[in-house]
Amino acid sequence: MGKVRFAEQSVFPWGEHIFPVEKYQRCVDHINTVFPSLEITHPQPLPLGAVERVHSATYLERIKGYFKNPEAGVWEFEAPCSVEVYRGVLGAAAGTLSACRDALKQGWGFHIGGGFHHAFPDHGEGFCILNDVAISLAQLLHEGAVSTAAVLDLDVHQGNGTAVCFAQEERVHTISLHQENNYPAWKPPSDLDIGLPDGMEDSAYLEALGKALTWLEKKPRPDLVLFLAGADPFMKDQLGGLALSKKGLRARDDSVGAWCQQRGIPLSVVLAGGYAKETGDVVEIHLSTLESVSL
Numbered sequence: 001m002g003k004v005r006f007a008e009q010s011v012f013p014w015g016e017h018i019f020p021v022e023k024y025q026r027c028v029d030h031i032n033t034v035f036p037s038l039e040i041t042h043p044q045p046l047p048l049g050a051v052e053r054v055h056s057a058t059y060l061e062r063i064k065g066y067f068k069n070p071e072a073g074v075w076e077f078e079a080p081c082s083v084e085v086y087r088g089v090l091g092a093a094a095g096t097l098s099a100c101r102d103a104l105k106q107g108w109g110f111h112i113g114g115g116f117h118h119a120f121p122d123h124g125e126g127f128c129i130l131n132d133v134a135i136s137l138a139q140l141l142h143e144g145a146v147s148t149a150a151v152l153d154l155d156v157h158q159g160n161g162t163a164v165c166f167a168q169e170e171r172v173h174t175i176s177l178h179q180e181n182n183y184p185a186w187k188p189p190s191d192l193d194i195g196l197p198d199g200m201e202d203s204a205y206l207e208a209l210g211k212a213l214t215w216l217e218k219k220p221r222p223d224l225v226l227f228l229a230g231a232d233p234f235m236k237d238q239l240g241g242l243a244l245s246k247k248g249l250r251a252r253d254d255s256v257g258a259w260c261q262q263r264g265i266p267l268s269v270v271l272a273g274g275y276a277k278e279t280g281d282v283v284e285i286h287l288s289t290l291e292s293v294s295l
């Protein structure tokens with residue numbers, strides 16, 4: 001029985017917010033009815049020191065300072081930062097790490113959450129407080145569970161925080177395919193950045209993805225690929241300006257899955273962004289990703 005990870009506390013109490021936190025529970029409900037062979041389990045808690053390996057002490061202190069007045073966090077994160085939100089963020093990091101461990105055991109892992117790639121070592125932005133991707137890979141490297149890894153960031157927004165977290169880390173290759181003319185304005189370099197033009201459609205996107213995978217092919221084989229399967233390259237996304245169809249996104253996921261499977265490389269997936277007006281579209285795209293990688 002395949003394992004999928006979900007931390008209940010990672011449904012952040014953000015109230016009315018463009019980030020549809022309800023997508024998590026909707027994914028869980030669908031999985032329970034549509035994928036009976038998958039088991040949704042709570043992640044193991046983060047090991048001590050995992051967060052501190054990536055984020056500075058000054059930053060972690062500043063985060064705690066927001067707890068008395070969570071709305072003050074909006075200035076930094078564009079989202080409130082209460083103690084409950086922070087617990088959720090820790091749960092999300094634990095979920096991503098557990099999904100990576102699942103991938104190392106069962107070949108693939110899936111976290112219904114995570115992908116907070118706009119969190120830097122010393123600050124957060126763009127709805128991201130802690131970088132679950134960086135925390136997870138840094139922990140696995142520290143433990144010796146992997147000796148190399150690749151981040152394949154296919155969210156519509158560039159993975160600026162992850163790029164900086166691993167700028168000095170030669171064991172992690174960071175790849176970002178994103179809409180060039182979109183947030184973040186400053187795009188610190190990943191190991192490979194492919195900035196895509198506005199309105200790009202399925203076939204051109206899949207060609208660009210093929211180039212990214214060819215680039216990765218030439219690097220030493222990673223022990224794990226962490227895939228940020230953002231739903232925001234979708235044509236109806238409110239914060240994205242690419243024009244992929246649901247079919248195109250499924251072809252994206254199938255390509256990544258097949259590439260890893262053919263090489264015997266464990267693949268771990270996190271959801272990242274997705275802001276279509278109809279949250280049902282976002283949920284459908286995420287579930288299609290799950291179907292693709294768990295088949």
Ligand SMILES: [Zn+2]
Pocket residue numbers: 155156157230232272273274
């Ligand atoms: Zn995004």
